[in-house]
Amino acid sequence: MQESNQSGKASRRAFLKSMMGTAVVSTAALSLDAQARIHAPHELETLKDYEEHWGFCDMCYWRCGLKVRSRDGKAFKIDGNPEHPLNRGVVCGKGNSGIQVAFAPNRLKQPMERTGARGDNKWRPMPWDEALDKVAHELNKVKEKYGPQALVMIGHGTWEKPYHRLAHAFGTPNTTSPVFGLCCGPRGVSNTLIAGKNLTGNETIDLENCKYFLMMGRNITESLHNGETLGWIDGVANGAKVTYVDPRYTITASKADEWLSIRPLTDHAFLLALIHVVIKGGLYDKQFVAEYVTGLDELTAKVEKYTPEWQEEITTVPAETVRRIALEMAQKAPAVFVYSPRRLTRTSNDLGTGMSISILNSLFGVWDRKGGIFTPQTIKVPEIDLPEFPHAHVSREEGHGDFDFAHNPFAVDVEGKIQRADGAGVPGRWPLANPQYGLTNEMWKAMAEQDPYPLKALLTAGGNGFTNSTDYDTVRKALLNMDFYVAADVSPNEMNSYADIILPEASYLERYDDLQIGGAREGFIALREPAMQPLHDTKGSWDICKALSQRLGLEAYFPHDSVADMLDDRLKKAGYSLAELKEKGIIKKPADDAINFPREMGGKSVFPTPSGKIELIPSQLQALGMEDAIEWAEQPRPKDGEFHFTFGRVGFHTHARTQDNIWLNYFMPENLLWIHPDAAAKLGISDGETVEVKDPKGRGGKIAAKVTPRIRPDTVFTVHGFGHWDTRMTTAVGKGLSDSLLGSDNREKHIGSISMGMNMVTVTKV
C-alpha cells in the first residue's frame, strides 16, 4: 500500500510507518491494534455479475442499438451495442434513462376503464380479458353504425406497426403518424420530388468525410441522434468548416466556425440567394449537372431576382456573407452538405425551403460522393404472408427507415377505396402528403369537425396530441367527439387521460418487438428482446393486437403464436434465423464503396424520378400546378413590441415524453424563456424574473426569463415539452410553460403539414 507522493511531504501513512518500531510510543496492544487497522488492506469494490440482452432504443426515433444489463431479473443499465451502425456503441442521456421508463412508479400498470369525465383521471382497474372484449365490442359497434373508416389510428415510434396493421385489417385508411405532418414531411417530399430519394429518417450522410457543413437550424448536438451526432463531431474534428444558421446560439453554434443569426422564417430567402450565386457564378458541379440534372435553365430564370442584396433586408444576413459561403462551399464540393433542420414545419412554404436545400446539394454534386450523401446498403427481409387489406389504400411496408416513399407516386387515385379523411395523398386535397403516414394535424381537424365523414373511434399507440400539435382546442374537441377511444401506452399523459379504456404496454426493456431493418453504410437487422420479465400486468403491442384481432375476426393478420415466432419466420425468409440474430443482436451486410459511393468508383447514380434524373423543377410538381413552391413567399414579422416565437430541443429531453422521467427531469425541471438583453432591458425584465407570454389569440402563460445574448433581439425561445397538466405525471406536472400554447397552427400551403413557427408573441413582466 505504499503510495506515490509527489509533493515530497511525508504522507500520513509514511509518517505512521516511521513511528513504527520507535521506542518513543508505548507499545501497548491497543496502540498496535490501531496501527494494524490503519495498515489493513483496503476492501475493494468488485463488479457484480449481470446478464446482457439485446435491444434498440425507444427514447427517440433514431433507434440506437443497445445491450441491456440485468441483475436479479431486473434491468439496471443500458449500454450501446458497439456493432450497431446507428450509434457505434454510444448512448445519450435519454437512452441511458430508459431504465426509469420501466421503473417509473406512475406507469400504467394494468388495464383501466374510465369512470369519470374524459380527462378527469378517474379509473377502474380491470382484467385484460374484459378490457380486450370491451375494445372489440366498441370498435365493432362503430363499424356497424358508421363503417370501418370511422376508426382513426394514431401511432408513434416502434409501437405503432401492429396497430397500423390491425387498423388496416379492420378496414380503415385513417392511420397516421405525427412524424410526417408535424415534423419531417416537407423534407421527405422535397427530396423525393427532386431526387426520388427522401433522405429522411436515418439520413445517409457521409459525415466523417464532409468538409463543409451549412447547418440550416439543424441543432445536431441538442436535437441529437447518437450516430449522426458522433459522425458530425468526427467530421468537425477532421477539419470540416461549420456555418450555423439559426436565430439562436445553440451548443451546435458553439462548435461552429461561424454563426449567422438569421431572422426566423426566412431560411428560404437565404437559400434562394445562395442558389442564385452558385448558378450565376458557375460554382456548380458542371459535369454532374450535365449528366444527371434537368431544369437548370428554368431554375436560372426563376432565381434571377433572388440576389444576395435582395435577401439581406429579409434575413439580415449580409449579401457579402452569402457570396462568400457559396464560394467556400464550391471550393470544398462535393464534400459539402447543406443540412436541413430535422423538423421542417415552420413556415407557409416549407416545401420551398426543403427544395432549395435539395437543389443546392444537387448543384454541388454531393450525391453518391465521399463527404456527401451516400446510398445505403440494405438487407431485404420480406414481411410475413398476409391476406389483402380491404380498404387501407396503402399497406405499410417495413425496411426503409422512417419513410417509405417507394409506393408514392403523388396523389394516387384509387378506384373503389375509401379516401383518407385527412386528405393525405387524395387528389384535390393534399396530394403531396404521404398516404401511409398521413397528416396528423389534418386528422385531428377532421375528427373535430367530423368532416368529410364521421370519425367516431380512436385507437392511439403512444404519442400525445396535446403537446405535439399547436391547437389544444381542436385536439380536445376531436377527443370529445369520439364514441370510443382506446389508448395503448406505457406512461400516462394528457391525451390518454381522455381514453375510455387504457391498455398498458410493456416498456421496450420488457418485450420482443418486430425487427429493426435499416440501411447505413452497412445494411443491418437488429433485435429487441426482453431484458426482464414485465414488472406489471402489461403486454407488448403485438400481443395486444393479436388478442384484439382474435376478437375482431382478423386473426389471419396475426398468424404467429408469439412475436419471437414471427421474427424467426421473417428471418428465415431472408435466410437467417432468430438464434443467429441473438448472437450479436444484429446481423450486418458489410459496407461497400461500390454501393455507397458509386460515383467515386466509376459507377452511376440512380435517381428514381419520372425522368430518372435530378429534377430541379420537379415534373410531379408541375403536374400538380405547384411549381410556384420554389418562389419566395412573404412570412410574418413582429410588430413593435412583438417577438417571433421559436422553440427547440435540449439534448436530454425527447419531445414532450421525458419531462416526467426522474433521471432527466433532474437536469431541467422546467423551461425558461430566452430573451435578448436589449429586449429585456426595454421591458424591464431581469434574468430569472417571471414573465407572461401571450400569442395573438391570448393563449400562453407564465414562465421565468433567461436573459441571454444567445438569441436575436426580435425573437424569444423556449424548450419544447414542458407545461404538463396531467396529475398522473407526478414529476412534470405544473412545471414550465407549454410551447404548444404559443406555436402557430397554420398549414404548409402545398403539403398540408403544420406550420408552427409563424406566431408572434408579446412578453410582459409579471
Added chain:
Amino acid sequence: MVAKYVMLADTTRCINCKACEVACRAEWDTPLGYSRDWVKEVEYVNAKGLPEVQLFPGRCQHCDDPPCVEVCPSGASWKREDGIVLVDHAICSGCELCVPACPYEARWLNPVTNTISKCTFCQPRIDKGLQPACVDTCVGRALIFGDANDPNSEVSQLLKAKEWQKLVTDEVNIGPNHYYYTAGKAIPDTVMPKLNERHLSGKLMENIVNPLGTLGIGGMMAVFLGAGIKKLIDRRQDVSNKEGSHEQH
C-alpha cells in the same frame, strides 16, 4: 511498470447531453439529487461581443496530492498505486471532513450508505478491463480514459498530440489527473477549483489531530469524537441557515 490512470476530456467534442451523468447514476445506483460526475456549461460574451459556450465534463480529479486523503481521520480515504483515489466504505465514518477538503467539490455524503461517495474512475469496471461507464457511453467521444504510463495507450498518444490543460490555479495545485482540451481557449474561472473555507477545521484534523492518532486508540477516540462534534456543529449551522432563508426555487 505500475499504471497511472488519467481522464482526458476534449471539450470541443462535449455536447452536454448528460449521458455521462446518467450512465454513472445507473451504474452505481446514485441517489437522486447527487451525482459523481457533472458537466458545467459556461456562457459568456467574447472579445468580439459574440456569445460563446464552453462545456466542462468533470468528476474526481484523482489528484497526486489529495487533501481528502490527508484529512481523513479513519484511513478510509486512500490512494491506490495506480493513482486512483478511493473510499473504503467499510471504515468510512461519514464524518464529511473530506467534503470541504476537495477543491473540486467531488465528494458528498451518500444518505443511503452514510459513507462518502465520489467518482472512482469506475475502479470495479477497469479492474475487469472495461472502460468507465461515462467513457463507454460518451456520445461525442469527448472522454478518453487510460494508462498514461503506457506509451502506446490512446491517452499517451493524445497527451503528446494536443495541448492539454488542467484545472489548477496559483492557490490550488494538487496534481489533478484529469486533463482538458479546449482548442486553445482559456478555462473560465467558474470551472477552476476553490479553497473551501470550511476546510479550516479539516486542516486542523490533518495537521494536529491525525498525527495524534498515532499515539494509540486514545488519540483515535479523540479524532472520532472531534469529528463527531464538528459534524454536529456543522449540521446545526446548516439547519439554522436553511431555516433562516426562505429561498424560492
